[in-house]
Amino acid sequence: MTATASRMLVPIHRLIAAGWVLLAPVAAVAHHAHDYAPPATVWQALASGLAHPLLSGPHLVALLALGMLAAARSHGGAMLLAFCGGSILTALAFAAGTAGWPAHDLWVAATLALAAAWLCREQSASGSNRLAMLLLVGLAGSIHGQIAAESIETDSTTILASYWVGIVIAQLALGGVVLGGIRRVRATREALLGKLRLTAAALSAGAACGVFFAFA
Secondary structure (H helix, E strand, O other), X not given: OOHHHHHHHHHHHHHHHHHHHHHHHHOOOOOOXXXXXXXXXXXXXXXXXXXXXXXXXXXXXXXXXXXXXXHOOOOHHHHHHHHHHHHHHHHHHHHOOOOOOOOHHHHHHHHHXXXXXXXXXXXXXOOOOHHHHHHHHHHHHHHHHHHHHHOOOOOOHHHHHHHHHHHHHHHHHHHHHHHHHHHHHHHHOHHHHHHHHHHHHHHHHHHHHHHHHHHO
């Protein structure tokens, strides 16, 4: 083990532990922005949708990891759209009365663990597996979208649509900010980029542990 790796080992282990402790209690909870009450108006639904990715710990970590992964690829924007598309498909499925993912929390943990492993690998801009990558990201979006779909109960199509518009806007905004920020960092400080990637991987791994052990 190199001196640099030795110095980074303890901080990363602490980040994994912090992710576990902080995210386990909110692993499958999507808090509404209005005192936990279902939204009663279009604006409340929009606000609730905007807040969901920020208040659902695993969802937030997934978006941060996705933004970092997308920043390393020319089709990064398409990756963000694929994630949102997957979550929208889940919304439509729930609206049609279709059952969600079985053992859903374990699937959430699996996506976070995969994101952590992906972030630890050397980044590559190769487009040879672009379609498979987009499908995988869309699948992750569908899995994380189920938490959002289960967090609202309403018979109003307008309120439901406003809620999901808010979620999509928040997902694109969060992922886009991370994507743009990481690309700017890459252009100036390559060493810092490596540390940020490992930090995101550690948080994803910690979140995966929290979800798995809290609900397995």
